[in-house]
Amino acid sequence: MSQPEPSSPVFFVLGATHHQAPIAVREKLALSADAVDGLHLDFAGLNGLKEFVVLNTCNRTEFYGVANHHEIVANLQSVFCQRQAFPESEFAKIQLQLNGISAIQHLLEVASGLDSQLLGENEIFGQVKGAYARAQAKRSTGPVLNRVFQKAFQAAKHVRSQTAISSGQVSVANVAVDLAQTIFGALDSTRILLLGAGDIGEKTAKAFQSRGAASLTVSSRRIEHAMELAKTLDATALPFENRDSHLANYDIVVCSTAAPGCVVNVSAVKEAMKKRTARPLFLIDLALPRDVEADVAKLQNVYVYNLDDLAKIADENRSAREAEIEKCRQILSEKADALWRHVGDHAAQVHRPSAPPAPVENKTGNPA
Numbered sequence: 081m082s083q084p085e086p087s088s089p090v091f092f093v094l095g096a097t098h099h100q101a102p103i104a105v106r107e108k109l110a111l112s113a114d115a116v117d118g119l120h121l122d123f124a125g126l127n128g129l130k131e132f133v134v135l136n137t138c139n140r141t142e143f144y145g146v147a148n149h150h151e152i153v154a155n156l157q158s159v160f161c162q163r164q165a166f167p168e169s170e171f172a173k174i175q176l177q178l179n180g181i182s183a184i185q186h187l188l189e190v191a192s193g194l195d196s197q198l199l200g201e202n203e204i205f206g207q208v209k210g211a212y213a214r215a216q217a218k219r220s221t222g223p224v225l226n227r228v229f230q231k232a233f234q235a236a237k238h239v240r241s242q243t244a245i246s247s248g249q250v251s252v253a254n255v256a257v258d259l260a261q262t263i264f265g266a267l268d269s270t271r272i273l274l275l276g277a278g279d280i281g282e283k284t285a286k287a288f289q290s291r292g293a294a295s296l297t298v299s300s301r302r303i304e305h306a307m308e309l310a311k312t313l314d315a316t317a318l319p320f321e322n323r324d325s326h327l328a329n330y331d332i333v334v335c336s337t338a339a340p341g342c343v344v345n346v347s348a349v350k351e352a353m354k355k356r357t358a359r360p361l362f363l364i365d366l367a368l369p370r371d372v373e374a375d376v377a378k379l380q381n382v383y384v385y386n387l388d389d390l391a392k393i394a395d396e397n398r399s400a401r402e403a404e405i406e407k408c409r410q411i412l413s414e415k416a417d418a419l420w421r422h423v424g425d426h427a428a429q430v431h432r433p434s435a436p437p438a439p440v441e442n443k444t445g446n447p448a
Contacts, residue, residue, distance in 0.1 A: 089130070091224060091423065092153050093176065093183040095142030098197045100174040103388045107369035108166055111136045112340065115163070120218050122159045128152040131222040133215040133229065135190075137207050138368040138387055139197045142176070144187060146224045153177070181420040184228060188412040191236035193245060194405065197391040198255070200246040203280075205236055224423050235415045242411065245404045252280070253287040255390045256364045260288070260332055263362055263383060267293040271329060273318070274298045275343060276336035277305040280366050284334050285313055297330070299323050301337065324348040328355035332362045335371035342373045349376050356381075364390075 096109055111119060116134055123132050123143075129152050132145035143160070147153055157175070161168045178186050189195040191208045212229045215221045221229070240246050257267075264270050272293055274281050277300035285296055296315035300306035303319055310317040318326060327333070327348055337343055344363065353361060358381070365372040365386040377384040385393075 090147050090150055090153070090179050091145075091183055091228070092147065092179050093142055093144050093186055094153055094157060095135070095140060095176050096171065096174045097140040097142070097176055097195070098388070098391070100176070103368070103370065103386055105174060106139070106141070109141045109164055110138075110368050111141060111164075112338070116214070119160065119163060120215075120220060122163065123156060124218075124220060126152060126155055126159065129156060131225045132156075132220050133211055133225055135208060135211040137204065138366075140190070142190075144183070144225065144228075146222070150179075180424065181416055184232075184420050184423075185413060185416040187228065187232050188235045188416055189409070191232045192239045192408060192412065193236075194239070194408050194412070197387070198252065198394045199402075199405075201251055202246060203251070205233075208236075209233065227423055228419065231415070231419050235412055238415075239408050239411055243404045243408050245408050251283065251287070252366060252387065252390050252394075253284040255394045256284060256334070256366075256385070257287045257291050259385060259390070259393065260362055260364075261291065263360060264331060267291050270331040271295045272297070272332045272334065273323070273327070273330040274309075274315075274334045274336075275320075275323060275371065276300060276334075276338070276367070277302075277309040278336055278338065281334060281336035282309060282313070284336070284364070284366065285309075285315070288332070288334075289313065301339070324351070327352035327361075330361075331359065332364065334364045334366065336366040337371055339367070339371065340369060343371045344376065345373045346375045346379070349379055349382060353379060353381065 096106065098106065101109065111134070116136055119134060123129055128148035130146045130148065132143055135142040135144065143156060145156070157171065158168060161171050186195065191205055193200045193202065193204050196204050212221070215225070260270070261267060267288060270293055272285070272288055272295065274285050274296065277298055289296065296313055297318050298306045298310040298313065298315050299318040299320050300309070301320045303317065306317040323343070333344065335344060349361065360381045360383060363372050363376065363382065363384045365384060368387065370386055372384055376382060
């Protein structure tokens with residue numbers, strides 16, 4: 081399948097993912113909710129950028145779009161790097177940039193969980209849908225991205241139902257609970273503190289409860305959120321400002337806040353460990369940027385695992401799904417090819433104002 085000429089409208093994806101960017105870099109590129117809104121305004125002001133979607137997760141910051149020509153993509157990169165105060169020369173070393181059918185194939189693999197750090201995980205599907213919904217609400221999508229994302233969701237559902245790519249327990253939460261059991265054994269007597277009342281924290285808490293954990297405390301920067309989740313989990317709530325003084329009371333601390341910096345530091349953990357005698361402390365850092373100060377991991381009898389650490393453990397146990405990768409890629413490749421045949425022509429017709437309407441041609445083949 082031929083790619084568009086440099087002067088033709090281009091469908092693209094630009095960004096950075098876990099494949100090339102370690103967590104220390106990804107947290108510098110990660111966007112807060114306010115930053116996503118600001119970036120939307122910045123991108124909307126780029127002349128020649130016709131459509132775009134911002135996908136921002138713990139493992140990837142990606143921009144899908146339709147531009148009049150390739151120079152617009154370079155301008156978009158400059159705007160993003162400037163907003164994040166990240167050198168473009170460094171971004172160039174880790175960037176993902178694909179065009180045309182390759183970009184479509186990538187989106188289909190992302191939505192299907194095939195490109196995830198935890199192969200086959202389910203959370204990414206909802207994250208992609210959320211990113212698309214936000215872009216729609218801000219009116220930054222159009223006929224091309226609407227078609228591509230809707231077909232991506234259909235393809236992802238098809239792959240998950242027709243292959244075993246999501247078989248087994250594929251989530252950060254389950255990996256974390258498995259790891260806790262290797263440290264403490266039975267979890268029924270462990271005390272767990274959940275810092276952050278968001279979706280990933282709630283899923284992790286429920287995973288612990290499903291394995292027998294009974295003592296759970298929720299703490300959030302907004303006490304009303306902590307109390308609401310605590311009620312759902314039949315747990316107790318702790319004011320966020322009291323977390324350091326109560327840290328010694330807990331065996332496992334699950335950190336998943338949206339704070340811009342660390343919320344668990346070395347001095348607090350040192351003080352807590354003085355009161356814990358020989359009992360270990362397990363810190364699960366699911367946040368990006370990270371919640372736990374890096375040097376905490378150097379303390380004796382303290383175990384700290386972040387997203388990349390948990391992904392490495394999960395990677396060792398993915399053999400059951402490994403055999404499904406080629407099957408999935410073949411399915412998605414066929415769908416990407418059919419979809420590109422439609423949107424490649426459509427992008428040129430819709431987003432080239434000076435061009436006369438292209439003649440209608442009959443297309444054959446299965447729908448994307």
